[in-house]
Each structure stands twice: as C-alpha cells, then as structure tokens.
Amino acid sequence: MPELPEVETTRRGIEPHIIRQKINTVHIRNHRLRWPVPVHLPNTVQSQTVNQVLRRGKYLILTLQTGSIIIHLGMSGSLRITTAQQPADKHDHIDFCFENKKILRLHDPRKFGCVLWTAHPVEQHRLLSHLGPEPLSDALTADYLYRLSRKRKITIKAFIMNSHNVVGIGNIYANEALFKAGINPKRQADNMSLQAYQRLIEAIQQILSAAIKQGGTTLRDFTAEDGRPGYFAQQLKVYGKTGVACPNCGHPVKKITQQQRSTFYCTICQQ
Numbered sequence: 001m002p003e004l005p006e007v008e009t010t011r012r013g014i015e016p017h018i019i020r021q022k023i024n025t026v027h028i029r030n031h032r033l034r035w036p037v038p039v040h041l042p043n044t045v046q047s048q049t050v051n052q053v054l055r056r057g058k059y060l061i062l063t064l065q066t067g068s069i070i071i072h073l074g075m076s077g078s079l080r081i082t083t084a085q086q087p088a089d090k091h092d093h094i095d096f097c098f099e100n101k102k103i104l105r106l107h108d109p110r111k112f113g114c115v116l117w118t119a120h121p122v123e124q125h126r127l128l129s130h131l132g133p134e135p136l137s138d139a140l141t142a143d144y145l146y147r148l149s150r151k152r153k154i155t156i157k158a159f160i161m162n163s164h165n166v167v168g169i170g171n172i173y174a175n176e177a178l179f180k181a182g183i184n185p186k187r188q189a190d191n192m193s194l195q196a197y198q199r200l201i202e203a204i205q206q207i208l209s210a211a212i213k214q215g216g217t218t219l220r221d222f223t224a225e226d227g228r229p230g231y232f233a234q235q236l237k238v239y240g241k242t243g244v245a246c247p248n249c250g251h252p253v254k255k256i257t258q259q260q261r262s263t264f265y266c267t268i269c270q271q
C-alpha cells in the first residue's frame with residue numbers, strides 16, 4: 001500500500017512533468033474507483049493549467065485555476081508519466097493528457113483509489129478537513145501530542161495511526177517508529193511523558209525522511225517504459241520480523257494484533 005513516503009516520492013516524480021502545463025483532455029476508462037470519478041471532470045479541467053502539485057497526508061492535489069483535483073492511490077494505485085505511444089492496460093483507469101504531449105496515467109488494479117474534484121478551498125474538502133498536522137512539519141510538536149493524548153484511553157500505536165491526530169503514519173511506520181523510540185506499542189497514549197512524545201516524533205521524522213530519500217533514488221524514473229514504478233522496499237527493523245533477533249538486543253521480535261493490525265516489537269527494548 002502506498003504510504004506517505006511513496007506518495008511524496010510520487011509527487012516529486014510527477015511534478016516536473018506537469019507543473020505549469022495545460023490539460024488538453026482527460027480520458028476516463030473506468031469511473032468506478034472507491035468513489036465514482038465525476039462525469040464532468042474532463043469538461044471542468046480542460047484547458048486549465050496545473051499551478052501546484054501538493055500532498056496532504058496521503059492525498060495528492062493538483063491545483064488548477066478554478067479548483068483542485070484530489071487523488072488518492074488507495075491500496076494499489078500508482079501514477080506514471082507516459083505518452084500516447086504507450087498503450088493503456090486494463091488497470092490504467094485515467095489519463096490526464098497535457099499540452100506538452102505527456103500523459104499522467106493512473107494505474108489501480110484494486111480500484112480503492114479515488115480521483116475527485118473540488119471547486120472550494122481544498123483544505124475544506126470532506127476528505128481533508130479533519131486531518132491532523134503533517135508529520136514532517138513544525139506543526140507536529142511533542143507539546144501538541146502530549147496535550148491531545150491526555151485522558152485518551154487508547155494505545156500509543158492507535159493514537160499515532162489516527163489521521164485526526166497526525167497524518168500519514170501507516171502500520172509499517174508506526175511499528176518502526178515505536179521501535180526506534182523504544183516505546184511499547186501497548187502503552188496508553190495518556191501514560192506517555194512529554195519527553196517520550198519528543199522521542200517518538202524524532203523517530204517518526206527520521207524514518208519518514210529516510211524512506212522519502214530512499215524512494216527518491218529507487219523511483220527516480222517516473223517515465224520508465226518497463227512497467228510501473230515499483231514501491232521501494234523499506235529498511236525494516238521489526239515490521240514482519242516475527243522471531244528474528246532484535247537488532248539492538250538479540251531478543252526475538254514478538255508479533256501481536258492490535259485493532260486488527262499486526263504489531264511487531266521487542267519486549268526488552270520497548271517499555
């Protein structure tokens with residue numbers, strides 16, 4: 001599943017090809033994504049120029065003159081830059097065709113992604129209005145998480161995975177950040193000190209930044225004709241490592257289930 005680093009890497013990969021470019025046409029081969037792709041989209045965006053390519057959480061936003069296109073890659077979506085010479089396959093649902101002859105093509109085998117339009121300020125859209133701060137921004141502070149977590153009777157892992165509190169921390173990155181910060185994923189969010197939140201934020205930021213940096217290397221060519229930009233293999237310390245020696249202490253990594261999601265942690269290093 002594309003997580004925040006993959007979405008940010010995608011943003012950086014497509015931006016140089018479409019920024020300040022005019023949309024000629026939009027071909028929608030399949031409207032039936034997670035939510036229906038608006039029928040009016042091709043008419044609405046035709047002849048408009050892409051002013052900005054933004055990311056908010058795991059949403060990509062193309063800002064045009066009269067509104068914004070909101071894209072989510074769902075479970076299996078990817079975007080690539082291609083040309084009309086490259087035939088679309090059955091999972092290539094939408095082509096945005098630009099005046100510079102480049103095509104931004106959405107591929108999504110499982111169709112859990114979405115492509116929507118809003119004519120209103122994008123931060124007010126129902127999918128975006130409730131989102132917490134960006135994890136790599138100055139808005140995410142230990143003080144903010146500490147105050148928000150008082151009297152919250154949930155685990156720290158559930159707390160940081162809730163996009164109302166902070167966006168873009170999926171299961172893999174929650175596991176890895178809690179390990180790096182030495183925090184037990186079963187700890188109660190309101191039982192964490194300000195210092196523990198500071199440690200956790202530093203771990204989250206280091207792990208996400210490293211993944212984005214690595215993605216920038218792996219996915220440098222968004223125009224490759226030999227298939228899809230493959231999402232990069234993260235350098236994982238505990239995620240999926242049940243029974244493998246903890247890289248810090250050698251104790252076997254334990255797997256449990258929390259909120260129907262797999263949690264991997266070291267019972268010695270994470271207190």
Ligand SMILES: [Zn+2]
Pocket residue numbers: 246247248249250251266267268269270
């Ligand atoms: Zn350990």
